[in-house]
Amino acid sequence: MIDELMGVINLNESEEYLGDLSRSRPLAAVPFAGRYRLIDFVLSNMVNSGISNVGIFIQHKYRSLMDHLRSGKEWDLARKRDGLFILPPAYTKTPTQIHRGDVENFYSNLDYIRKSRQKYIVIAGPDIVSNLDYREALHAHKKSGAEITALYTKVNCNTHDCVRSTVLELADDGRITDMTEYRSTGQFQNITMKIFIMERTLLIELVNDCIARGDYDFIKHCIVKNVSKYKVYGFHQQGYVARISSLQSYFKHSMELLDTKIWQELFFKSGLIYTKIKDEPPAKYMLEADVANALVATGCYIEGRVENSILFRGVKVHKGAYIKNSILMQKCEIGPGVILENVICDKDVFITANKQLKGECNYPLIIKKGQVI
Amino acid sequence: MHKKQCVAMLLAGGQGSRLGVLTQKVAKPAVPFGGKYRIIDFPLSNCYNSGIDTVGVLTQYKPLALNSYIGIGSAWDLDRIHGGVYVLPPFVKEQGGEWYKGTADAICQNINFLDRFDPEYVLILSGDHIYKMDYSLMLEFHQVQEADVTIGVLEVPWEEASRFGIMSTDENCRVTHFDEKPKEPKSNKASMGIYIFNWPLLRKYLLEDEQDTSSSHDFGHDIIPKMLNNQNTLMAYPFEGYWKDVGTVESLWQANMDLLDEKSELNMYEPSWRIYSANPPRPPHYTAATGKVNSSIISEGCLVYGEVKNSVIFPDVYIGKGASVQNSVIMAGVYIEDNVTINKAIVGRKTVIKQGTTVAALPLQEKADQDIVVIAAEMIIPPYSTIRTSISCLTNEDYCGKEDGQS
Numbered sequence: 001m002i003d004e005l006m007g008v009i010n011l012n013e014s015e016e017y018l019g020d021l022s023r024s025r026p027l028a029a030v031p032f033a034g035r036y037r038l039i040d041f042v043l044s045n046m047v048n049s050g051i052s053n054v055g056i057f058i059q060h061k062y063r064s065l066m067d068h069l070r071s072g073k074e075w076d077l078a079r080k081r082d083g084l085f086i087l088p089p090a091y092t093k094t095p096t097q098i099h100r101g102d103v104e105n106f107y108s109n110l111d112y113i114r115k116s117r118q119k120y121i122v123i124a125g126p127d128i129v130s131n132l133d134y135r136e137a138l139h140a141h142k143k144s145g146a147e148i149t150a151l152y153t154k155v156n157c158n159t160h161d162c163v164r165s166t167v168l169e170l171a172d173d174g175r176i177t178d179m180t181e182y183r184s185t186g187q188f189q190n191i192t193m194k195i196f197i198m199e200r201t202l203l204i205e206l207v208n209d210c211i212a213r214g215d216y217d218f219i220k221h222c223i224v225k226n227v228s229k230y231k232v233y234g235f236h237q238q239g240y241v242a243r244i245s246s247l248q249s250y251f252k253h254s255m256e257l258l259d260t261k262i263w264q265e266l267f268f269k270s271g272l273i274y275t276k277i278k279d280e281p282p283a284k285y286m287l288e289a290d291v292a293n294a295l296v297a298t299g300c301y302i303e304g305r306v307e308n309s310i311l312f313r314g315v316k317v318h319k320g321a322y323i324k325n326s327i328l329m330q331k332c333e334i335g336p337g338v339i340l341e342n343v344i345c346d347k348d349v350f351i352t353a354n355k356q357l358k359g360e361c362n363y364p365l366i367i368k369k370g371q372v373i
Numbered sequence: 374m375h376k377k378q379c380v381a382m383l384l385a386g387g388q389g390s391r392l393g394v395l396t397q398k399v400a401k402p403a404v405p406f407g408g409k410y411r412i413i414d415f416p417l418s419n420c421y422n423s424g425i426d427t428v429g430v431l432t433q434y435k436p437l438a439l440n441s442y443i444g445i446g447s448a449w450d451l452d453r454i455h456g457g458v459y460v461l462p463p464f465v466k467e468q469g470g471e472w473y474k475g476t477a478d479a480i481c482q483n484i485n486f487l488d489r490f491d492p493e494y495v496l497i498l499s500g501d502h503i504y505k506m507d508y509s510l511m512l513e514f515h516q517v518q519e520a521d522v523t524i525g526v527l528e529v530p531w532e533e534a535s536r537f538g539i540m541s542t543d544e545n546c547r548v549t550h551f552d553e554k555p556k557e558p559k560s561n562k563a564s565m566g567i568y569i570f571n572w573p574l575l576r577k578y579l580l581e582d583e584q585d586t587s588s589s590h591d592f593g594h595d596i597i598p599k600m601l602n603n604q605n606t607l608m609a610y611p612f613e614g615y616w617k618d619v620g621t622v623e624s625l626w627q628a629n630m631d632l633l634d635e636k637s638e639l640n641m642y643e644p645s646w647r648i649y650s651a652n653p654p655r656p657p658h659y660t661a662a663t664g665k666v667n668s669s670i671i672s673e674g675c676l677v678y679g680e681v682k683n684s685v686i687f688p689d690v691y692i693g694k695g696a697s698v699q700n701s702v703i704m705a706g707v708y709i710e711d712n713v714t715i716n717k718a719i720v721g722r723k724t725v726i727k728q729g730t731t732v733a734a735l736p737l738q739e740k741a742d743q744d745i746v747v748i749a750a751e752m753i754i755p756p757y758s759t760i761r762t763s764i765s766c767l768t769n770e771d772y773c774g775k776e777d778g779q780s
Contacts, residue, residue: 258659266656273654282408282686283671284672286669296660298672
């Protein structure tokens with residue numbers, strides 16, 4: 001059946017994960033891969049999976065996200081029927097309480113879910129960077145007879161960051177027997193992607209149940225507590241899946257994109273990744289430019305040396321500057337003779353001539369948005 | 374309909390036969406330029422930036438790519454409730470239809486369109502020039518001078534003057550004399566093909582001209598001289614800045630190269646006067662450790678493993694290891710395999726150039742005055758070949774990607 005799946009993007013992430021990068025913006029709006037924000041991946045995946053009804057449950061600090069999404073036109077979600085719904089918490093239903101968790105947000109926007117007409121719903125977060133088609137998991141969901149399907153990946157926790165992740169125990173038939181927080185034991189783990197597929201009516205039931213019991217955390221209370229009550233199955237998601245859960249994983253997964261195999265897979269595999277259009281002209285390399293192993297977005301103007309780095313849209317690198325293992329976000333300007341190594345410059349940073357800044361390869365130095373150094 | 378002060382009419386029906394294979398499948402205004410644009414982006418962006426929100430685009434020759442590119446005009450913010458962009462092809466009427474016989478005839482056949490907006494002024498533009506211009510300043514000039522017609526004028530080198538409509542003016546910029554493509558030009562003030570007319574007056578002239586069987590129905594040949602004879606006020610609006618007619622392969626190539634010039638007057642990086650265009654959803658391009666890029670423009674989605682110098686690279690181009698691309702324009706989706714050498718060429722979209730091939734008019738590298746080699750779109754050039762002259766499916770059937778069934 002066409003159009004049987006709707007999407008919900010749940011932005012209930014702890015915004016402290018990425019330190020200064022998420023200080024003034026939700027994780028969903030953190031810039032990534034030279035021209036995107038993290039939400040572009042989950043949003044494009046939904047669109048590329050044939051979903052035309054997407055609700056985004058937002059919490060706070062959402063100005064940059066609203067500015068990014070606007071009508072949803074760039075994702076082809078400015079539609080007459082369905083389209084993009086940005087759903088902030090409606091405090092009227094919990095007037096005196098402090099906001100405790102994402103289920104309250106689900107609950108206050110339950111009308112949206114109730115009024116939607118798709119049979120199935122996929123719930124995802126902004127922290128997964130991947131290019132995937134949810135219809136594969138939906139197909140498995142139907143085939144297994146599951147009531148809830150949780151997408152997961154197999155992760156080597158010795159080399160990857162498993163902190164703040166939820167680990168699955170699976171029976172042979174794929175049914176989930178237990179779900180727990182990662183407790184730093186065991187090398188290979190089945191880590192949930194915090195992406196769940198279920199029937200829309202079941203979500204309404206789960207949310208009402210949670211609220212009735214005074215619970216408020218969607219994953220802990222609606223899913224983990226119910227693992228034995230419902231048929232919850234795992235779906236092993238193949239392919240490149242990056243989980244952005246810390247500054248280290250942000251830096252690591254950003255730099256992975258310099259591997260063109262990953263670049264190809266992430267941007268072209270099952271559909272294109274859409275983002276807000278800026279109408280920048282193509283990047284310009286000047287006579288003195290020396291660029292090796294770098295991603296360069298539109299509107300860049302390069303006179304200096306750039307190595308193992310990612311340049312977002314509209315970055316200027318002046319003569320004699322040397323950028324190594326660094327990420328320069330939108331509209332950064334790097335003055336002549338500057339040397340940067342293992343540095344992440346947030347948007348609109350201006351580094352004046354001949355400064356030298358250096359971070360460590362597993363602990364990048366972050367220059368806050370709009371700073372002049 | 375809402376009344377508009379000024380409606381732009383963009384003449385985009387030209388075939389551009391001098392661009393050869395580059396206009397085999399598309400009209401001249403749809404020819405790609407500058408790494409991500411098409412020629413028509415310039416007048417359309419100028420309209421948007423000048424505050425003109427109603428534009429009729431007159432198409433005729435091979436309009437498919439152009440029509441689908443323009444769409445509802447959202448790329449230039451011209452998808453508007455009142456006004457916006459209208460594609461106006463010739464159409465059948467009660468008395469049978471006709472092609473647009475000339476620039477003036479094209480406007481004349483669309484009098485109904487213009488009447489809907491009942492504008493005070495009509496701005497006539499053409500779809501084959503690369504330039505940035507604020508039409509609102511020209512309109513202001515037109516109003517202040519109380520002109521009937523204002524013509525955009527540019528001083529051109531004397532030796533080129535006979536290619537243009539040339540006018541003489543008095544000290545107040547009033548046009549005293551106009552010659553379309555004179556053999557012996559009396560002045561070097563050339564018409565840029567940009568006119569502002571008072572619409573009621575132009576409407577009268579167009580209807581008269583329509584009845585005139587001896588007329589070629591052309592603004593430069595017929596309408597302007599007639600108005601000058603009848604003592605209408607024709608003013609010359611002097612334009613300074615970059616302006617280039619990209620009607621030939623040489624001038625198109627040169628205009629692309631002008632973008633690479635550090636001193637170029639055509640600044641694409643000016644945020645206040647953006648040139649808008651369709652934006653392909655592509656990731657940033659990747660320049661590998663083996664890649665070397667200098668004095669070039671590179672678009673999204675490219676993978677560069679080879680050397681690129683003085684070149685304009687469109688989106689989704691692959692340049693393999695040991696390949697060298699110099700002084701060239703490489704259009705979208707071209708795949709250049711390892712150890713290919715290209716010098717002074719224009720390569721059409723989605724062409725594949727297999728490894729070890731050389732594309733250059735002369736064997737010597739970096740010789741500036743050699744001819745430009747044009748390779749048509751969707752060709753497949755076999756390995757280790759040497760391409761010294763322009764090729765297309767018409768000249769080299771064997772290399773025609775379409776017949777191969779894959780590309």
